[in-house]
Amino acid sequence: MSGTWIVVGEQSREWAAVRALLEREADVYAAMDWDEAANSVGMDAGGLVLVASASPDGWLARLRGEPRLAGTPAVVLALRRPRAEDAQRWRDEGASDVLDASLPQSDIVQRLRAAAKRAEEMRQLAYTDPLTGAWNRRYLDEWLSGPRGAAGLKLPLALAMLDLDRFKAINDTYGHDAGDRVLRRLADLFRRHVRRGDRVVRYGGEEFVLLFPQTTATEAQAALRSLAEHAAREEFPGVAQPVTFSAGIAEWRPGQPLRDALRHADQALYRAKDEGRGRVLVGEPEAGEGLRVLLVGADVPLAALAAFGPQPLRTASAAGVAEAAAALAAEPYDLCAVDMDGPEADPFEWIRRLRAAAADRLAKPRLVAVSAKEGAALRYLQLGADEFVRKGDARGE
Known part of the structure; x- marks a missing residue:
């Protein structure tokens, strides 16, 4: 059962015991919340998503709303014994199976193994060239x-x-x-x-x-x-x-x-x-190529972007998130550097909208949060930024 990704909704003794069994035969990746799971689980996983929660309703909706997880089975490990109508509702919302944490641990692992096997078979059909067996x-x-x-x-x-x-x-x-x-x-x-x-x-x-x-x-x-x-x-x-x-x-x-x-x-x-x-x-790079950078907000110092290499920068500007989202949807960029200190900046919403604007691009821009605030790096990286740079500092953190 290789490549199992786990969304941890709640901690419990039952969950810890199941995870210990899984780790004997699979690569287990634990995530503390949905955003961390969405950044960890991808088409390359070849496994499944395990939602360990007493009430997974909202989790299932968000998982099924993630295009990259289309076809990836989501198994609910209910930490409290579910009512029959709740289990059916979770299946209707996209759960491929609902497991009661009070079941024997061997039964839980066996059913997870079966779900992972079915997922791998579907994945092979979707992503494999039928003639050669290579990826498609x-x-x-x-x-x-x-x-x-x-x-x-x-x-x-x-x-x-x-x-x-x-x-x-x-x-x-x-x-x-x-x-x-x-x-x-x-x-x-x-x-x-x-x-x-x-x-x-x-x-x-x-x-x-x-x-x-x-x-x-x-x-x-x-x-x-x-x-x-x-x-x-x-x-x-x-x-x-x-x-x-x-x-x-x-x-x-x-x-x-x-x-x-x-x-x-x-x-x-x-x-x-x-x-x-x-x-x-x-192949050799063509003369004059450089990073295409979209600067969002009032104050993104170009010196701070020196951490991304010595190549020249070709910049465009956007006053706010709406203008930036339109620019990202219309043209390809390599970096999107965002001033997070502006009065209208909503870090979570800005990062979400900018990500969505470039979602269909093969080469997605790296999202760089720029701020003068002390201790802001961890917060913006947790919200989904790829990089953080401090104003007045030429180093990426």
Whole structure:
């Protein structure tokens, strides 16, 4: 029962005992409130949400209102024996199961295990390419934008776009069944020779995307060249010609535009094709690129944003949250720096609205709370800001 995420509504002896059993066979992530859970649970979890509460009504509504958790089972562990009508209401509100904390602990764990298994089966159907067994385009989009994907990484991420060389000739010469066998065998080869935390995605047709967390572009280039050597030695039944691929690589770091990294990898791939195929090239940033920053409120000192790197800043301004939300919905930004000391600033509401305005973007802006107040960092980070900087201080906290 790998990857179980838990929302803790109330502490109890019953809950502590169940958690101790779960930790023997699963990765257990405890959250003290819904906002912490929403920031911890993502599509990459592959588990379930366990709501431990005597009265989970509002929790279920908020969980089901979170688009990223669509399809993720939410199991209620009722800390007090629920009435039949309450249990039915919770199921109607989206609970996949309702457990009574007074049940034998072995029964509780068994039913949680069954719920997690059903969730994994549904997840495989939704996010797996049926031909190759690799992750699909939908998985890529959600992983790149989800909090447990690229948006949550603190270290570099290398992205590689691969395209099989002369794949049309394979289909034309040996038939489409042979072409499908090549794709399946190549995807399996990639999975066998990458690290456990790397991702293999079938982007479409004969194109793949490989994601290398905590990896520089140079390290990814070496890994791709090794994969090319393995492919050259691989036997592809029914295909007499060698199977090669071209690849473009780009490196993304937090604070940089993710869409630019994807574009650089794609441009490097086309360059590899033009230069003779069977090559692995690294994409280079274009001249003049920099961080696109939206400054919200009256006083956001640019010096405070120096902590996000030496690249140039391209700034736009918004007087308040409504104007900022419209700007984020209309154009992509890398950072949204918000003056939290203004008279109209409502930290919780501002952060919520700015998050919602950019919710549909693949590369979401990092939300930076800016304040002169002592001790404000923890508060704003708890409310959902990605970073905090103090006015007059060039360091991010």
